Amino acid sequence: MTQRTQPPAGVASAPPQTGPVIRLSGATKTFETSAGGEFTALRNVTLDVNPGEFVTVVGPTGCGKSTTLALVSGLEPASAGGVEVAGQPVRGIPAGVGYMFQSDAALPWRTVLDNVALGLRYRGVGRAEARARARDWIARVGLAGFEKYYPHQLSGGMRKRVAMAQMLITEPSIILMDEPFGALDVQTRELMQDELLRLWAGSGAAVVFVTHDLTEAIALADRVVVMTAAPATVKADVRVDLPRPRRVEEIRLEPAFLDIYRDVWDALREEVEISRMRGANRVA
């Protein structure tokens, strides 16, 4: 488990029971391909995530990491096996789940303010109150002064801040992130990673963060889950016992970080090679 103490009371909604907030048991997902065949994205994935835990998922490109998030969020039903959130089997979208997508998911026809307020409006909060709370969140993600802007008028990093505020305003107890910073340049990405850690600290939310960037995975996580080449299943589960709070740019130079990096990379290397070989065969 993590070294952190209990999250402050009253923040987010930690589930009443002490068990894992996310439990995948033998979860399998197959898709029908357009050719009429079947593609198995996930096979027999078993994974528990505890309340307040930050788990990153790494694996070779295109292995089905994101499918894990789709199952947990209820956007896609599992083909076989169990998916439970807060002790309940997932049917539809479970309450208390936030999702940050790889690409822009904000409504292009709404301003930053109304985009951030969206989750509250959907939940029936009045316009004035939703906007007031949205203003607060916009300030917390460092976008004060940009309330009236439309998403297309913002830079890539700023749009990610909007996405974060949009997700966090619903105070999710489970945060799912699908390579959210993949499209950003290196400096912006590191800045956003620090921002994420800052906003997450003390929220008590469990995070599942999918990435293919090992440095990012280790710098953020309490646990790094390594997945195999498609069909993806859990290959290794590496604990990251680095102290928090962390600064992403600094932590990656520490010897302990490098040891963990080596462990994770040992597990991942084989899978990346398999994945590359398949890619090469497909090209040939």
Place this chain on the structure above:
Amino acid sequence: MSLDTDAMAVEADAPPRRVPAGLSRRARRGWKVQLVRLALVVAWLGSWELAASRWIDPFYYSKPTAIGHRLVDWFTKGTSFGSIWTNIGYTLAEAVYGFVIGAIAGIVLGVALGRSRFLADVCAPFIKAANAIPRIVLASLFVIWFGLGMSSKIATAVVLVFFAVFFNAFQGAREVDKVVNDNARILGANRWQLMTTIVLPSATSWILASLHTAFGFALIGAIVGEFTGADKGLGLLINNAQGTFDSAGIYAGMIIVTVIALLAEWLLGLLEKRLLAWRPRQATSGAAT
């Protein structure tokens, strides 16, 4: 709005040159365009007038001054079917009713079918068949069904407008960005909220694009309906002018219809600008309208 000044920069196709004092390069270019346009109109009308008074028979081809006189006549003394304003009002009312009913029906059905694959599959052959009917012919049928009054013309306009709007609304409802849709679902949107906050706004640009042509169709529907049989309206005036070999009257009617169409186009442009204010401004094409 300081972030998208580059949209303006795109328009200056040449590298920025030093502009002498007074008008900017763009303003001067704008004046030039207007002047050349005016010159074209004068040359066209002048040569027509000249030709009609010397070489061609104005009885068949009319001439600008005769058309002008006819227009003045209509507006000052009225037409053989009552005041010109009554006739314009009739045609306009028919077109507007037809436009509104047709557009609403097109949007509702288009979006419904666009969201439901099952419904779309069921209806596809019927829609295709209905679209293949030469719909103008229906005007005759509608006169029999609804009589010579307004309703038969409105029906013709509705049929024409419906299909123009329907296909765009259908496409627009289908092209909703999956990530934006999923994001809204995660944020807690129910089906109705998804429809009002995601699907409709997303289909709006498609629908608005179709409304431009649709109003034109509504006018055509109203006028063709009046051709087929009516007791009031611009179509009746034009049809009557045709029956009496009055070519100036046909032209005069055409001009009034054109002005109405242009005004409607302008109003729809305003609506579009208002509804699509969120969109990134694109470099406007050379011919500003």
